[in-house]
Amino acid sequence: MNFLIDTDKKEYFDNNNKTLLDSLYTEKVNDFLALNYCPYQVGEFRNFSCTIGHMVCVRLGDLALCPCHRTSYDKYLFGKFTVKNNEIVGIQANNVQLASAIYLTNTLIKPKCNDCPISLMCMKGCLGCQYENTNDIFYPVESVCNLFKVTFLFLNLKFQKMMKEDNITITLYPALMKLNTIIHKLLESEEGFLPWVEYIQNLI
Numbered sequence: 393m394n395f396l397i398d399t400d401k402k403e404y405f406d407n408n409n410k411t412l413l414d415s416l417y418t419e420k421v422n423d424f425l426a427l428n429y430c431p432y433q434v435g436e437f438r439n440f441s442c443t444i445g446h447m448v449c450v451r452l453g454d455l456a457l458c459p460c461h462r463t464s465y466d467k468y469l470f471g472k473f474t475v476k477n478n479e480i481v482g483i484q485a486n487n488v489q490l491a492s493a494i495y496l497t498n499t500l501i502k503p504k505c506n507d508c509p510i511s512l513m514c515m516k517g518c519l520g521c522q523y524e525n526t527n528d529i530f531y532p533v534e535s536v537c538n539l540f541k542v543t544f545l546f547l548n549l550k551f552q553k554m555m556k557e558d559n560i561t562i563t564l565y566p567a568l569m570k571l572n573t574i575i576h577k578l579l580e581s582e583e584g585f586l587p588w589v590e591y592i593q594n595l596i
């Protein structure tokens with residue numbers, strides 16, 4: 393990400409910190425904590441912010457309705473379109489309970505995420521990864537949580553440094569103010585991340 397941000401700045405923004413930050417955090421996207429350089433949509437979602445919380449995945453080979461590509465195990469299929477004379481004529485149910493558990497999840501009360509300092513901006517775990525690692529589709533994997541936390545810690549330190557270099561005031565970017573507050577909470581509540589601050593500062 394460090395390389396990406398530096399390269400973007402150099403190639404597309406005349407090596408100018410403010411121009412790059414302005415392009416990321418316009419008024420329109422500020423409310424949504426649009427922290428680019430994340431592999432998923434970031435925002436104050438009450439559901440999973442990857443596609444699993446918002447879309448149905450249809451497996452073209454057999455027209456099965458899957459939660460997503462990585463969770464398309466037989467026991468997790470929501471159902472399957474039924475076909476007659478080459479036309480879809482109905483749907484056969486399979487695991488409808490899982491569909492309602494996923495689509496109606498409120499991640500503010502989801503175990504582990506409910507009292508996590510970064511829950512406002514996190515995608516709340518990958519259900520496929522969780523199932524494959526722990527056999528529990530809904531409970532976040534610690535190593536993945538740590539990756540999310542260090543990602544946001546990095547972004548905060550990087551953007552803070554860019555603002556400091558050019559005397560840019562953070563009040564221009566409400567999204568970055570929120571990010572900064574959340575990272576302070578993270579460092580206060582989980583001291584294990586403190587050594588990462590020095591490591592990242594040396595890197596950027």
Ligand code: SF4
Pocket residue numbers: 504505506508509510511512514515516517532536537538540541
């Ligand atoms: S870091 Fe882990 S516990 Fe925290 S919100 Fe994300 S998935 Fe949930």
Ligand code: SF4
Pocket residue numbers: 442443444460461462463517518519520521
């Ligand atoms: S649960 Fe994991 S694999 Fe499925 S859409 Fe979300 S991030 Fe991707």
